[in-house]
Amino acid sequence: MAEIFVVGHRNPDNDAIMSASVLADLKNKLDGDNHYKAVRLGPLPAESELVFTEFGVEAPELIDHVDEGQKIILTDHNELGQAVAGIDKAEVVEIVDHHRIADVSTAAPITFINLPLGSTCSIITKIFDYYGIEIEKDAAARLLAAVLTDTVILKSPTATEEDRTIVERLSAIVGVDPVEFGMKLFKSRGGDDDVTVEEICSRDSKEFNFGGKKVWIAQYETVDLEGLRSRTAEIAAQVEKVQADGGYDAALMLLTDIIQEGSDFIGAGDIKFIEDAFGISFAEGPVWMPGVLSRKKQVAAKLIEFTS
Ligand SMILES: [Mn+2]
CATH class of the missing domain: 3.10.310.20 (DHHA2 domain)
Known part of the structure; x- marks a missing residue:
């Protein structure tokens, strides 16, 4: 059984953290032959901490590099300048992202899912659907939080119709009003x-x-x-x-x-x-x-x- 790291970009934002956290959980459900571990490359944003605490989920572990040969899944980035130290010697086995296609390259073909949606967590919501896996409340909360912060509560021009539908659906599972929940996340960052x-x-x-x-x-x-x-x-x-x-x-x-x-x-x-x-x-x-x-x-x- 290999241990595969699931990791967002450096200086992680809420989407980088939550996409790694939820995707690792989903992968562990889908693939019993490997163990997927969510990791992060920097401090937890305040809003991520709030969601992990409120929904009783363990935050990804902090790492500062990966060793040679380490299998990794990249979320929310595919640009070397934003990736973990040591990526050049690691093995990227999958990428889930919503940014431009940049410069990460691989030796073998991999699953590379890139969609122009408002957040990586919107894509992960669709991956649950693809495999017919039910989204539980704590996963829905993590996904919803990331869609809301990445799209500035759906106000950013990056927010698509599909993101709106996903926000509606995830809010219903969590049982919150999306605008109130979103404001709570932004306010958790504290005063300037x-x-x-x-x-x-x-x-x-x-x-x-x-x-x-x-x-x-x-x-x-x-x-x-x-x-x-x-x-x-x-x-x-x-x-x-x-x-x-x-x-x-x-x-x-x-x-x-x-x-x-x-x-x-x-x-x-x-x-x-x-x-x-x-x-x-x-x-x-x-x-x-x-x-x-x-x-x-x-x-x-x-x-x-x-x-x-
Ligand atoms: Mn993102």
Whole structure:
């Protein structure tokens, strides 16, 4: 019996955590010959902790690398820059993701499920259906929580009709109102005043390769951007530090207000291509981008297009 790790991306968000957690459980039901273990590559987001506690589920174990030959299933990513240390010597046996197809490659054919849905957990809901497995309450809660945070309670342009149907269905199993449940998850992150600039810039950061440029893009979601703006200079200095220390060509911070539905962009480094791609200028400091909620669909996709 092999032990197979199920792992989301580095700097895990709620979808990375929950997709690994629920997929490992499902795999253990489907395949008695192997043992699937959910693991994570960073701290648990507050909302994940809340769901694990409330529904009595054990959180994935923290790891910092995988050993040579370790079999792994990737969830919520297929980009080497976002994957576990040691992946080059590991064996990727399956991928379930909702991002662009990037640069993970394998020696043998594998199951690779990628769908343009609002969250990886929406895809996992469909995998339950594919195998005709009933979704129990604790699994439904984990899946629902991830769909709601990944789609900003279905407000993000990444949310599809299918995500809406899935949210309705999972909410009924859990017995909650999805908007109330979603707000509770976002509020569990606490007020911005208690959060250091280091955390604002690292809580949800990802590394991308855009036409040979190594680019860091972080996103911090708030319900009170106005309050956060008093710390703009401090945050901008931290973005510059990350860009310099991390050896990034450019760094872009998105401070996203989920109520006002838009983001402040703060850039550092070689930002000319970002300015050109969006038709903006950072000369006067941060730029408010109304309607921008999705790093993937409205920011990364645009920069990939612009640099290719
Ligand atoms: Mn996701």
